[in-house]
Amino acid sequence: MSLPAAKSSYAGYRFPAEVISQAVWLYFRFPLSLRMVEEMLAARGIIVSHETVRQWALKFGQEFASRIRRRLPCGGDKWHLDEVAIKIAGVKHWLWRAVDQAGMVLDVLVQSRRDKRAAKRLLRKLLKRQCRAPRVMVTDKLPSYGAAKREVMPGVEHRQHKALNNRAENSHQPTRRRERQMKRFKSARQAQRFLSTHDQIANLFHLRRDHVTGSEHRTARARAFEMWAEISRVAAAI
Structure with missing residues (x-):
């Protein structure tokens, strides 16, 4: 077949x-x-x-x-979320990424905002893709995460601490290397498309x-x- x-x-x-x-x-x-x-x-x-x-x-x-x-198997039940600034055509955007406790990338989302609305978009996309809520959500101390979680998945445990989120922060390093090699992304659409593919292939060889x-x-x-x-x-x- x-x-x-x-x-x-x-x-x-x-x-x-x-x-x-x-x-x-x-x-x-x-x-x-x-x-x-x-x-x-x-x-x-x-x-x-x-x-x-x-x-x-x-x-x-x-x-x-x-x-x-x-x-690939479903992602783990502990989600690490983080966001990092990227320049696209001279304009600051935010790359939001979620990884599980094993370092597998669950999803990425390129957005122009870094607020509650942007965090909600990421959480809703994750829930739709993973088909379940996590046991624990780990983030830094950005207030937008807590505000979004209370509306989207209020029953999930939320841990906010900079030192706890190294796994998500480290997951941005390959993106930084590619960003330099490509002399920055040309558009938000190009960045979203490239990183969605890049991270899945990286997952396979993780x-x-x-x-x-x-x-x-x-x-x-x-x-x-x-x-x-x-x-x-x-x-x-x-």
């Missing part, structure tokens, strides 16, 4: 599915520019322009991210090195690559 879907996904493309999926993976998985991906492919004898890589990322990125979201042996880490990494092959339907296209 997967073969027709694979044919329709890659129909009309001159390059095989293996090349397209590899380019998309490189672009979203690592802090690489489009031209860097172009050069890495050229080193393998694959001559493709950076504009083509951009089109592949737009076409397949969100499609792959949606499949990853459906395949392999914790603490408390595991080298062999366990390699096994987990192999499973992630197997799932990526299934999600990108490379095996079905061979």
Whole structure:
């Protein structure tokens, strides 16, 4: 049943599915520019322009991210929420992000405001996506979180402390690296689209090195690559 879907996904493309999926993976998985991906492919004898890589990322990125979201287990019951300022076309915006206790990104939302209304939008999006409320919500001391929580999910325990929210704050670091590589995002829509895809692919390859042996880490990494092959339907296209 997967073969027709694979044919329709890659129909009309001159390059095989293996090349397209590899380019998309490189672009979203690592802090690489489009031209860097172009050069890495050229080193393998694959001559493709950076504009083509951009089109592949737009076409397949969100499609792959949606499949990853459906395949990965549900997020944990402890949500860490945080917001960070980003500049888009010279205007300050706020990137709101939620991660669970394992560091898996639950969702992101780019907004122009940092107030109760913006916090409510994030919480409602999370509830819709996760289909359940968390056991605990951890945030910094921004009052907007408490005000939004009291209206959207009043029964949830809320812990507000700067030191407790390091997990959410650390989750912004890959975004900062990509923001520098891309010389800032061009629009809120572009930032939302890119980060929604980037974070899901990062979730798939979120392999914790603490408390595991080298062999366990390699096994987990192999499973992630197997799932990526299934999600990108490379095996079905061979």
